[in-house]
Amino acid sequence: xxTHTQKRSWAEPYKMKMVELLHMTTKAQRVKxxxxxxxxxxxLKSEDVYIDLLTDSGTSAMSDRQWAGxxxxxxxxAGSRNFYHLEAAVRQFYGYRHVIPTHxxxxxxxxxxxVMIKPxxxxxxxxxxxxxxxxxxxxxxxxxxxIIDEAHDPANLHPFKGNVDMNKLDALVKKHGARxxxxxxxxxxxxxxxxxxxxxxxLRELRAYTRERGIQIIHDMTRVAxxxxxxxxxxxxxxxxxxxxxxxxxCDCTDGATMSAKKDALVNxxxxxxxNDLDLFEEARSLVVVYEGLDTYGGLAGRDxxxxxxxxxxxxxxxxxxxxxxxxxxxxxxxxxxxIPIVKPVGGHGVFxxxxxxxxxxxxxxxxxxxxxxxxxIDSGVRTMERGIVSAxxxxxxxxxxPRLELVRFTIPRRVYTQAHMDVVAESxxxxxxxxxxxxxxxxxxxxxxxxxxxxxxxxxx
Ligand SMILES: *Cc1c(COP(=O)(O)O)cnc(C)c1O
Numbered sequence: 001x002x003t004h005t006q007k008r009s010w011a012e013p014y015k016m017k018m019v020e021l022l023h024m025t026t027k028a029q030r031v032k033x034x035x036x037x038x039x040x041x042x043x044l045k046s047e048d049v050y051i052d053l054l055t056d057s058g059t060s061a062m063s064d065r066q067w068a069g070x071x072x073x074x075x076x077x078a079g080s081r082n083f084y085h086l087e088a089a090v091r092q093f094y095g096y097r098h099v100i101p102t103h104x105x106x107x108x109x110x111x112x113x114x115v116m117i118k119p120x121x122x123x124x125x126x127x128x129x130x131x132x133x134x135x136x137x138x139x140x141x142x143x144x145x146x147i148i149d150e151a152h153d154p155a156n157l158h159p160f161k162g163n164v165d166m167n168k169l170d171a172l173v174k175k176h177g178a179r180x181x182x183x184x185x186x187x188x189x190x191x192x193x194x195x196x197x198x199x200x201x202x203l204r205e206l207r208a209y210t211r212e213r214g215i216q217i218i219h220d221m222t223r224v225a226x227x228x229x230x231x232x233x234x235x236x237x238x239x240x241x242x243x244x245x246x247x248x249x250x251c252d253c254t255d256g257a258t259m260s261a262k263k264d265a266l267v268n269x270x271x272x273x274x275x276n277d278l279d280l281f282e283e284a285r286s287l288v289v290v291y292e293g294l295d296t297y298g299g300l301a302g303r304d305x306x307x308x309x310x311x312x313x314x315x316x317x318x319x320x321x322x323x324x325x326x327x328x329x330x331x332x333x334x335x336x337x338x339x340i341p342i343v344k345p346v347g348g349h350g351v352f353x354x355x356x357x358x359x360x361x362x363x364x365x366x367x368x369x370x371x372x373x374x375x376x377x378i379d380s381g382v383r384t385m386e387r388g389i390v391s392a393x394x395x396x397x398x399x400x401x402x403p404r405l406e407l408v409r410f411t412i413p414r415r416v417y418t419q420a421h422m423d424v425v426a427e428s429x430x431x432x433x434x435x436x437x438x439x440x441x442x443x444x445x446x447x448x449x450x451x452x453x454x455x456x457x458x459x460x461x462x
Contacts, residue, residue: 010322010323010326011323012415013319013320014063017064022050022051023047023048023049023050024050024381025048025050027378027379029048030377030381031378033045034374034377034378038445038446038457038459039370039371039374039442039457039458040370040455040456041054041373041374041385042054042385042453042454042455043455043457044383049377049381049382049383050382051380051381051383051421051424051425052383052413053350053382053383053384053409053410053411053413054383054384054385054411055385055413056263056350056411056413056414057260057262057411058104058262058267058268058269059262059268059416060262060266060267060268060413060415060416061266061413061414061416062266062267062268062311063266063311063314063415065310066266066307066310066311066314069303069306069307070303070306070307071303072303072306073301073302073304073306075301075302075303076302077294077297078294078296078297079296080296080297080305081302082303082304082305082309083101083296083297083302085306085309086099086101086272086305086306086308086309087099089310089312089313090312093247093248093312093313093316094221094224094247094274094312095248095251095252096251096256096274096275096276097274097275097276097278097281098274098276098278098281098285099272099273099274100272100273100275100281100284100288100298101270101271101272101292101295101297101298101299101305102270102288102292102298102300103269103270103271103292103298103299103300104260104262104269104270104271105220105222105258105259105260105262105271106131106271107271107273107291107292108258108260108271108273109131109132109258110135110291111273111284111287111288111291111292112218112256112258112273113135113139114287115287116182116183116216116218116280117136117139117141118140118141118182119139119140119141120141120142120180121140121141121142121180121182122142122144122172122176122180122181123141123144123181123183123184123185124143124145124168124169124172124181124184125143125144125145125146125147125184125185125186126145126146126162126164126185126186126187126198127145127147127151127162127190127192127193128145128192129187129191129192129220130192130393130451130453131451132185132187132220132258134450134451136185137396141182143185144172145168146164146165146172147163147164147165147193148163148165151163151190151193152405153404154194154341154342154343154344154352154354154357154405154407155344157344157345159197159230159235159345160196160197160198160199160202160230160235161190161194161196162189162196162197162198162227163199164184164186164198164202166205166206166209169206169209170209173215178213178214178215181215182215182216183215183217183218183255184215184216184218185220186203186206186217186220186254187219187220187222187223188219188220188223188224188227188228188250189224189226189227189230189347189349191222191223192387192391192405193343193347193405194343194350194352194407195223195226195328195347195348195349195352196345196347196348197226197230197234197348198227199231200235200238200246200253201235203250203253204253206253207254216255216256216277217253217255218254218255218256218257219250219254219257219258220257220258221250221251221257221258221259221264222258222259222260223263223264223349224247224250224251224264225243225247225315225321226264226321226324226325226349227250227348228243228246228250228316228321229243229324229325229348230348231246231250232318242316242318243316243317243321244316244317244318256273256276256277256280257273258271258273258274259271259273259274261311263349264312265311265312265315266311266314266315266414266415267308267311268307269304270300270304270305270307270308272298272308273288324348324415325348328346328347328349328351328412330422331351331410331412331422331425331426332346332351333346334422334423334426335351335353335429338426338429338430338433339433340353340358340430340433341353341354341357343405343407349411349412350409350410350411350412351409352387352405352407352408352409352410353369353372353384353407353408353409353410353429354405354406354407355368355369355388355406355407355408356406358372358433358436359372359436359439361437362439362441363441364388364389365389366441366442366443366461367386367388367389367390367441367443367444367458368441369386369387369388369389369390369406369407370386370390371439371440371441371442372384372408373385373386373408374442374458375432376428376429376432379428379431380425380428380431382425382428384408384409384410384411385411386408386409386453387407387408387409388403388405388406388407389402389403389406390444390452390456391403391453393451393452393453394452410425410429440460440461440462442458442459442460442461443459443461444456444457445458445459
């Protein structure tokens, strides 16, 4: 056999230096645990979880360089050296001029919404995100979804389901006038669509359109490097460009950004607000002191800012992103091989089960995705989460949102689990798939006022 015709495998561009032992449970223990948690995986104790795919937020493994960086933390109240490292990294890799650290992404969203949104303003975005939309609404704004229709169809194979529908945006501008639209909120690798990218072509069209009308673009850049990977793989003309350069090109199309460094940037806590406009920056800088802390630490320790600065550089590495997204694609392919309905194409940070197709006998008011997440936990101790009607919450009038996507999210932490863990996850899901016809839904028995998916409680129907 000639070697050059053989399939060549790829492997992770790192090796393990330390391991964390996992905790195994029995099925009886898991049934007890999920009941005590009100059938909400957010309410489980981490000790009762075997493989934790609840979120990729703050769950990544830091590198030895990041851990070494922690020790160089300069814990001065003001002007910490690590702040200047963070500021330099943001300028170098993302190109934004002014940086304000925050404790995490929503801290940046709070300040941004307060300085940019007036009551009655409309904020178009490529699909909502839970905390982003809530901060827009708390500031008196109204969110308007302008993502392409394909994004709401889990079976549609569009390569850039994060794209903006320019006609939807234009209709909003004609209806409300550009003065009522302070900015367009653009997420890269759209979380709620299943980790789906936006193309550079679409972003450039949006840039030209908004520049003409004096509308800014604010970038929810939590997963910008994963988006850049998809552009490199899928968008004509970018196959030879590095992820590092594509990330920069994306940021260059926008005026500022909110960042949850707990995702792409490979840290356990942190975020920032970045703005190119000096006046807006000065307003935000005076506000950060009220909510987060002085503008050179924003709720973070010096060591946290150092870990972010190093993590940003590691996140734009081509080999890193290949392994990161490659592992997600590996799990997605396994699910498809079992015939399990998932959102396609497989996204950047996780595999999303189509719960409506998985449990077609349940109505959306019986919480199919919430139900499936609890069934998978009972089967194997794998923790996933709901992204459907519970996450969507209620509008300002108190009416339930009924999202078209009813999904269970298997989010993969970066650099944490192995391929064997992915096999266990897929096989557990297949076991639940086998008995899907016998699965009963849930009813909600406790609903908190804000972001209900975190704390809501349920009971089994029937
Ligand atoms: C996580 C996330 C946020 C909020 O960031 P936190 O660090 O969790 O506060 C905002 N937007 C998107 C797309 C996210 O995934």
